[in-house]
Amino acid sequence: xxxxxxxxxxxxxxxxxxxxxxxxxxxxxxxxxxxxxxxxxxxxxxxxxxxxxxxxxxxxxxxxxxxxxxxxxxxxxxxxxxxxxxxxxxxxxxxxxxxxxxxxxxxxxxxxxxxxxxxxxxxxxxxxxxxxxxxxxxxxxxxxxxxxxxxxxxxxxxxxxxxxxxxxxx
Numbered sequence: 723x724x725x726x727x728x729x730x731x732x733x734x735x736x737x738x739x740x741x742x743x744x745x746x747x748x749x750x751x752x753x754x755x756x757x758x759x760x761x762x763x764x765x766x767x768x769x770x771x772x773x774x775x776x777x778x779x780x781x782x783x784x785x786x787x788x789x790x791x792x793x794x795x796x797x798x799x800x801x802x803x804x805x806x807x808x809x810x811x812x813x814x815x816x817x818x819x820x821x822x823x824x825x826x827x828x829x830x831x832x833x834x835x836x837x838x839x840x841x842x843x844x845x846x847x848x849x850x851x852x853x854x855x856x857x858x859x860x861x862x863x864x865x866x867x868x869x870x871x872x873x874x875x876x877x878x879x880x881x882x883x884x885x886x887x888x889x890x891x892x
Contacts, residue, residue: 724792724795724796725795727744727795728744729743729744729745729788729791729792729795730742730743730744730788730791731744733768737772738770738771738772739770739771740759740768740769740770740771741768741769741771741784742759742766742767742768743756743766743767743768743787743791744765744766744791745765745791745794745795745799745801746765746766746767746768746791747764747765747766747767747801748765748794748799748801749767749787749790749791749794750790751767751787753780753783755769755780755783755787756768756769756787757769757770762838762842764801764803764804765801765803769784769787803834804838809837809838809841810841810845811841811844811845812841812844812845812853812857813850814844814850814853814854814857815840815841815844815853815857818857818861822861824865825861825864825865828864828865828866828867829864831867832864832867832869833869835869836869836870836872839869839870839871840860840864840869840870843856843860843870844856844857844860868882869882
């Protein structure tokens with residue numbers, strides 16, 4: 723952290739570890755070691771490592787990137803994020819919103835991140851029938867003000883995210 727802002731995070735995975743930069747999109751990345759964690763990531767970039775030797779080899783580069791990330795934070799530079807208002811909603815979901823003003827109001831009341839998550843999930847399938855069924859499945863959750871990954875059973879130990887705790891209830 724620098725001040726009250728997160729600068730970097732360490733990720734541990736089965737096959738690799740990574741050093742993630744919260745505002746990595748703003749770093750110059752002259753060494754081309756940073757990548758997006760997912761195709762829809764807007765600001766985070768990470769350097770992946772599969773062994774300690776790679777980390778030691780890039781020690782100087784990593785330090786330079788960390789210092790650059792601190793300078794970005796000191797300067798108060800922000801990543802320009804695509805706003806949910808600019809979302810291109812799939813036709814099936816847009817039709818549902820147009821025909822149900824309550825649903826539209828509930829969707830618009832969600833945080834931009836939650837709106838974006840729903841849009842990504844609803845837009846992913848190639849077939850209209852699959853997109854329609856996904857929309858139908860989540861209407862009640864949207865009306866309750868919940869995000870696509872939010873807990874709906876109330877048993878999650880990681881609220882508001884669902885950690886699967888409900889699966890162990892008998």
